Amino acid sequence: MPDTVTLEVQRYRPEEETGPAWQRYEVPFRPEWMVLDALNYIKDHLDGTLSYRWACRMGVCGSCGMLVNGEPVLTCATYLEELPHGSIRVEPLRGFPVIRDLIFDLTDFLNKLKRVSPWLVRKKEQPVADGEYRQTPDQLAEYKQYSMCINCMLCYSACPIYELEPEFIGPAAIALAQRYNHDSRDEGVQARMDVLSQHDGIWACTFVGECSAVCPTNVDPAAAIQRYKLSATLDWVKSTVLPWGKR
Ligand code: SF4
Structure with missing residues (x-):
């Protein structure tokens, strides 16, 4: 098992930037972690400006949906361990206007x-x-x-x-x-x-x-x-x- 995993996260602030860009973060790899845990690690330890939605962490609130390696998933229900080793791409769900980073307009x-x-x-x-x-x-x-x-x-x-x-x-x-x-x-x-x-x-x-x-x-x-x-x-x-x- 690797010690760390790289998350490539789409960043975008439409009112300040002309288009989305990718930002890489290296986070600890824990077999029990979901993608949402990795995002929370980034938010708490590496970059407090990263924006995304989440609430219940148990697949009930429906707010943490994102594209992970191009697939629409709940990030609170997607183990890091289940994803191919190497970097993991995280983007906002396709088809919606982006408000900021991984947050889209409903x-x-x-x-x-x-x-x-x-x-x-x-x-x-x-x-x-x-x-x-x-x-x-x-x-x-x-x-x-x-x-x-x-x-x-x-x-x-x-x-x-x-x-x-x-x-x-x-x-x-x-x-x-x-x-x-x-x-x-x-x-x-x-x-x-x-x-x-x-x-x-x-x-x-x-x-x-x-x-x-x-x-x-x-x-x-x-x-x-x-x-x-x-x-x-x-x-x-x-x-x-x-x-x-x-x-
Ligand atoms: S995928 Fe669509 S139908 Fe299924 S829970 Fe989410 S919003 Fe509802």
Whole structure:
């Protein structure tokens, strides 16, 4: 095992510099360290100006996603030991504007997410006195997988369509729409369908599948999108071919 490892980290301060540059740091190699531990070592001991996001250190907050050797990963879940020996390249996730160093701007995603109403939509709330909206374990299982999304943005960074067509609403927003569509308490399916059946919604996806390959919580956004396409097709057939299905 080596005593040290070199991290090549992309640095960029858009308001002061014309473009990104690489900076090399030598950090101790510890088999139990993740890439995030190495970044924290740099921050604490070598260069306090390096900027990046992290919070929970246990794969839950979704804030430490970066490109490591070109792959979108959670840096808190990527062992140094698992990476090829030699230098390790760390960059901000692809496809987002950089705010500073490894920190990117999430505004585009947050605006897109709002469009799919990622909350329980009710036409009429039942009185509080009537108690909770109860669900069976089977009803919970219908959407639980999609509820595991931690908004880490790895899927956007891996998606070639998002890179080519920035208007594409993207994998996580669609998976989160499904999270509410399949919740027995929700009544917002049609409103979300109206948004996602547009060109920048589900139909922009060509089913490359990289979003699901990189997802750290097995949400499987690619499958969520294909399931949505099936629902949209049935919706269209009902509303155009079957006279009683017209809205
Ligand atoms: S779907 Fe997976 S990869 Fe995409 S933001 Fe959610 S957790 Fe991250």
